Every structure is written in structure tokens, then in C-alpha cells.
Amino acid sequence: MGRVGFDELLRDLQQGASAQAAGISRGYGGPPARSVSVKSGLARLRCASLLKPLYAWVTAGHIPDDERWRRHAEPAVVVSSNTDTLNLWLAVGPRVILDDLYQRTGVVWTPPNGDPSRFGSVEVAADEVATAYAALAQSAVAGDPAAATVLEWMRQVEGAQTFGTREALAAPEAGIKCGWYGAPEESCLRTHAVAVLPRGGTRATVVVGMTAQPYTDERERDIYQARVGEGLPVEAEHEAVAGPLLRRLMATTLAELGQRAS
Template structure:
């Protein structure tokens, strides 16, 4: 399935993005691609947690304290541990440090700055930032290596079948999923980092915001979120197929074998 066919099948009101980047010294010239349907920016949900963890390390003097919160923030997408990093370091400090590391400027969300998942991003920005993370790990940054290793430990229920769809069981993966009360959609996002040789790396990103308008389903979803219960199954039902199709199509278009 190509992008045209995939996008033509989307419901009215959907928003999706996909992006890929392949680069590395000694390999072919950098190759990038991106596709957008609907809004040019989407709320990031939990997709940026590994990047937050990466830059937060330099701001927390106690490495054990950093690791105690950074690892579960990545491996099990712990919101409590992410908030510990996000608020103790400071949202603007974390995003400014990411800009200095990657050249990508993300703004904290309006209003409640504790909502780390409301930072708005574009898929090509996410792909470029994760490529920087992966290449930093490949060239000896121990913090980046730890973070990338934790992405490799994200288990299947929180990976939405991305590794299997891409045929890359070794990929580092992070997904984000959420449907805010002020949204009529469910956001389900994913990034996969595919290591190559030396400093070569490929990154595949998909962002989806798909209609979720049934009043009863929305009520049940909010109840589950409020009780701290998992909602990954609902996101899989609404967006799993589209998410994986975007990523496999991006991988093919990127020319990855």
C-alpha cells in the first residue's frame, strides 16, 4: 500500500503524519521523506519521553536519581517519573536543551506547563531529533546509549506491533497514546530507531489523531484514564492498523531493506 491509497482511506477529520530519515558517515547521502494529512502539528502524547530523559541527565547532579526516573519513563512510559524529570528540571530548560542538541525548537504547551504530552510536534522534527539521539549513542554518549537501550526494552503491549510490522526486532521503539477531554480524537504515535553500521541510523515516525466521537466510548475511556487503567487496547482498535501502515510505507519509501 502506498501513501495515496492509505490516506484516501482515512475518515474525514483524521490527522496523520509520517516521516523517515536515513543518514550516517560512510553511507549514502542523507535521505528524508515526510507526509502530512490534516494538521501540520499534533500533540506529542508520550512520544518525546526518551528525548526528555536524554537531556535531563545533565541537569540532575545525582545519576542514580536520574536513572531511577528516566528508565521507567522510557521503558513503561511512566507519567509520574516523567513528571519528576519534567518539573524538577523545568519544561523550558528541557526544551531549550533539546534545541541546542538537535536544532529543533519545541514550545511548552499553553496554560498548564506540567502537561509534557501537549507539546506540539511535526513528524519530520521527531525523526531528526531521534536520529541525533541515536548517533550520539553510536559515538560514545553513555546517556544516549542508556536511553536507546531502554527503547529496545519497551515490551509489545506498549509498542503496538511496530517491531513486527517493520521486521526489525532489534529496533528501539517509543509510542505515545492519549485522548484529551478537549479532543474528539485519539492520538497514537510511534517512533522506531533502526541502528545500522557505525554511525548510520534510520528513524521511522508515525503520528495519528483519528476520530473518536462516540459519547459512550469517550466516557468509558475517560473513566479508565481517571482510574489509572490501561487504554492501549482502545488505541490499538482505533489507530493501530493506520499507525503500522504509515510506518511500513515510510520504511519502504525510504529505501530500507
């Protein structure tokens, strides 16, 4: 499925929805670097938890106590722990983390306005996310132990927190991180995913899908917010609202890259 597939997906979006997808395949040797990017609706979306592995990666160099870093970084990636992510985010500082990411990846992100402690409110575009994760993957190949550890943790993400993306990409060994949230002041549920596919050598293939789907039923929103407030899982609601679209965006991106999953 190529560009026609993207056209079909974006044409069928609900009014008020946003969707983005991006992919990168690059590395020394082999075919030339290739990238693809498409978006409809908002140019940038709040990242939810999509960047947690990147935060874990760069904070390793700013926390001298390796055991402390691992104690918080691993659950931040593997089970998407907000508490542990916040520990890293505040201990190192959002500006330091985002500046370090810029130095490593060339991608510029800024702390959220109003309350910089809200790590999930950084606004990003799918092509930026793909670029940053490609840098993470290639750093791991080049011998960066923190990058390699984070990628291994991404391969351990499982269950509802993958939204079926490994199956959609036919890539059971892919490193996955998804982000999902619907803030009380927002009329959409945001559901995002990134997959780092194993390629071998110095090559990296990254696929990203991002969605913001309308969620305007007041009763459903109240139930959703109550579950969030009680710390209960809400992945099933995101799957119902955005799961099929997210998977099709990512599968279409992989096909557009001319790649086949391992």
C-alpha cells in the same frame, strides 16, 4: 510500497482525522542522507508520550545524582511512566529541557500554553520527531553514555506499548517509543510511534508515525476517560482505533527510504 502507498493511506482517512509519517536515514559513509515526510490534516499534533526518551536524554545532564536520574528516566522510557516523566520534567524545567533539545537536535519545540506542566501537550510534527531521534541515535554512537542508555531502554519497550511496530518493520532489535492519549476536550484519539532501527557505524535510520483518529461516540469516550481516571490501560482501544494505520504508515515510510530492516 512507495508514494502510491501513502496516497492510498491518506485518501482513506476519515473526515476530521490527521496522519503524519516521516523517516530519516543518515550517517558518515555509505549512501547519501535520505528523508521522507508526509502529512494530512493538522500540521502539528500533541506529542502524548512520544518524546519521553528525548526528555530522559537531556535531563541526564541537569540532574547531578545519576541514581536519581535513572530511577525516574528508566520507567519513563520502558513503561511510559507519567509520574516519573513529570518528576524529570518539573525538576529540570520544561524550557530548560526543550532549549537543550534545540541545542542538540536543531528542533524547536515550545512548552504548552496554559499549563507548562503538561509534558504531553507539546505540539510536534513527524519530521521534527525523526530529526530529534536521529540526533539521539548518532550521539549514542559518538559515545554519549546517556543517549546509549536511553536507546537501550527503548529496546526494552515491549508488549501492547509497541503497537506491533517492530513486527511491521521486521526489526526485532529496534528501539521503540509510542505515545497515546485522548484528552477530554478532544474529539480524536492520538496514537504515535517512533522506531530507531539498528544500522551499525555512524548511520541512523528513524521512522515515525503519528495519527489522530476521530473518537466521537459519547459512551465510548466516557468509558475511555473513566479508565484513564482509574489508571487502567487504554492501549487496546488505541490499537483498535489506530493500530493498523500506524503500522502501515511506518512500513510505507521505511520502504520509501529504500531501507530494509535488520
